[in-house]
Amino acid sequence: MLKNIYLVSLLLFLSITINAQKKLNNSDAQKIREQIIKKSTSTNTIASDFVQFKHLSFLDKDIESSGKLFFKEPNLIKWQYEIPFKYSVVFKNDKLFINDDGTKSDIDLSSNKAFKSLNSLIVKSVKGDMFDEEKFDVTYFKDKRDNYLITFTSKEASLKSFIGKFELIFHKNNLDVLQIKMIESSEDYTKIVFKNQKNNEAISDSVFNN
Amino acid sequence: MKQFLIRFLITSCLSVFLFSCSLITTKNLIKQTPTEQFVYNPYFNNQTIDYIYKAKIKLAKNNFGGLLIIKKIKEKQHRVVFTTEFGNKIFDFEFINNDFKVNFILDKLNRKIVINALKKDFQLLVKEQNKVMNQFSNKENVIYQSKLNKKDNYYFHENKQLRKIVMTSKKKEKVSIYFDKITNKIAKKVVIKHHNFKMTLNLEYIN
Numbered sequence: 001m002l003k004n005i006y007l008v009s010l011l012l013f014l015s016i017t018i019n020a021q022k023k024l025n026n027s028d029a030q031k032i033r034e035q036i037i038k039k040s041t042s043t044n045t046i047a048s049d050f051v052q053f054k055h056l057s058f059l060d061k062d063i064e065s066s067g068k069l070f071f072k073e074p075n076l077i078k079w080q081y082e083i084p085f086k087y088s089v090v091f092k093n094d095k096l097f098i099n100d101d102g103t104k105s106d107i108d109l110s111s112n113k114a115f116k117s118l119n120s121l122i123v124k125s126v127k128g129d130m131f132d133e134e135k136f137d138v139t140y141f142k143d144k145r146d147n148y149l150i151t152f153t154s155k156e157a158s159l160k161s162f163i164g165k166f167e168l169i170f171h172k173n174n175l176d177v178l179q180i181k182m183i184e185s186s187e188d189y190t191k192i193v194f195k196n197q198k199n200n201e202a203i204s205d206s207v208f209n210n
Numbered sequence: 211m212k213q214f215l216i217r218f219l220i221t222s223c224l225s226v227f228l229f230s231c232s233l234i235t236t237k238n239l240i241k242q243t244p245t246e247q248f249v250y251n252p253y254f255n256n257q258t259i260d261y262i263y264k265a266k267i268k269l270a271k272n273n274f275g276g277l278l279i280i281k282k283i284k285e286k287q288h289r290v291v292f293t294t295e296f297g298n299k300i301f302d303f304e305f306i307n308n309d310f311k312v313n314f315i316l317d318k319l320n321r322k323i324v325i326n327a328l329k330k331d332f333q334l335l336v337k338e339q340n341k342v343m344n345q346f347s348n349k350e351n352v353i354y355q356s357k358l359n360k361k362d363n364y365y366f367h368e369n370k371q372l373r374k375i376v377m378t379s380k381k382k383e384k385v386s387i388y389f390d391k392i393t394n395k396i397a398k399k400v401v402i403k404h405h406n407f408k409m410t411l412n413l414e415y416i417n
Contacts, residue, residue: 054297058281058289059260065295079296084416085264087275087295098275100266105273161317162298182297186314190297 021149022142029140032148032170033131039175040129046071048197052081055189062191069194075123076208090210091123097210104210121159125168128177135159136166146172160185235364235376235383239346239353246342249354249365251372253389253397254336257282263400263413265292270408276300278413280336288336289313305333330359331402331411334377335387340365382406391415 024032047070054063067081067088080088090097096107124130131138136152143149152166167181176197183189254261261280266273279291286307292300302313310329319325340356340363347353351373354365361384366374371392377385383405391398398415 052297054277054293056279056291058283059279060258061260063260063262063277063279063297081295085295085414087264089295098273100273100275103266103273103275184299186302188299 021144024140024142024148032140032150033138036128036148036150036170036175037131040127043127043199044073045201045203046126046197046199047201047203049195050079051193051195053191053193055191057186057188069126070203070207071123071126072203072205072208075120076205077123077126078208078210088210090208092208099210121166125166125180126177128168128170128175130166130168142172143169147178148172148175233378233381233383235378236346236353236355239348242345242347244342244345244354246345246354249340249342249356251336251338251340251365251375252395253372253392253400254280254288255282255338256395257284259396261396262416264416266412266414268408268410268412277416282336286338290332290336301328303329303332305336330361330377331385334358334363334375334385335400335402 048068049066050069051064051066054065056063065081065085066083067079070076070078070080076090076092078088078090086101088099091109094108094110096109098105098107121130130136130152135156136154139151139153141149141151148170150168150170152168154160154164154166162184163182164185165183167179167183168177169179170176171178176199177194179191179193181189181191259282263278263280265276265278267275275295277293277295279289279293281289283289283304288305289303290305291302294300299314299316301315301319304311304313310333312325315325337358340354340358342354343357343362344355345353346355346364350368352367352370354367356363356365362378362380364374364376364378365372366376373389375387376383385405386401386403388399388401388403389397390400396415400413402411402413404410
């Protein structure tokens with residue numbers, strides 16, 4: 001009897017864990033992919049708060065930082081960290097403009113292929129448009145809150161060496177990107193959670209002067 | 211006159227010789243009989259603390275930033291990881307006793323000379339217990355001399371608190387590490403300064 005209860009609860013537990021992440025069938029996956037691309041092309045600006053969690057397996061706690069993100073078509077992006085340190089970085093014209101609590105510097109990315117491709121991926125991930133089958137194996141799920149969880153597993157060796165997999169979560173109704181998770185081959189990851197996201201509101205170019 | 215000139219030349223030659231040979235670190239220090247067998251660095255020795263620092267690196271005229279993460283994993287075992295503010299790993303080192311392991315380093319930095327330079331700095335930073343070879347003092351400090359990787363390290367203590375480590379060759383200072391804003395055995399400000407090339411690492415505790 002006890003054994004049966006144990007078995008049933010184990011099965012129940014297993015089915016719950018399986019249900020927590022349900023793989024979409026091909027036609028649903030195709031549909032959601034089209035909707036996300038459509039939404040992404042109609043998104044010209046994004047302004048959002050974010051909280052970043054850096055997970056390193058050997059630490060007791062994730063390292064938490066937070067700030068604001070600004071995106072403007074075609075490829076202007078600014079990450080403005082406010083807590084626990086002031087640091088902002090703008091990607092503009094193949095360059096990184098950094099303001100490290102007043103210390104300004106810039107890095108030319110045109111010669112740094114790996115970083116450039118990472119940057120373009122970050123822009124694409126913020127917009128949700130990462131569906132490049134040559135670069136990634138893409139898999140579609142629904143998570144426990146019915147949001148869409150899409151995983152992009154790197155195929156390119158150069159990218160794989162620092163980020164093996166991207167996991168993006170899209171809101172079940174409006175398809176906003178709720179979360180980006182960048183998972184290293186070591187399984188350590190960076191998770192960025194977006195809050196108070198506003199799409200297609202005017203953002204002045206001067207925001208991107210760093 | 212001639213005699214004076216000869217004497218002058220001998221003295222100046224001698225003083226140049228003496229000056230060039232003497233290490234500035236131990237200048238004006240009084241040598242003592244060691245009272246301690248070991249000198250300790252207490253700033254990274256608590257296994258329950260994640261030591262997280264915002265780092266600013268100045269190399270010649272260039273500035274770089276990131277996070278320096280130090281964790282004592284086990285007795286005599288430290289993990290030292292440097293990431294960008296974004297969280298991308300630049301390098302991930304492990305110090306086990308006197309052994310050293312590279313868990314990860316960006317391809318661009320994966321050169322023996324870079325790894326060795328980083329290894330030396332961070333080993334000096336996290337090494338907890340060091341055998342005292344000599345002991346010195348001056349008005350403010352008690353200084354313990356120790357040895358690591360064929361280099362001499364001088365541990366400066368002020369009011370029994372470690373405030374500076376200077377790594378030297380026989381003749382020259384190579385690296386100085388300054389510990390400041392110390393509360394509860396945490397150095398909230400750490401500066402690592404290289405003397406043979408223009409590189410300074412400024413660390414501010416954020417955790």
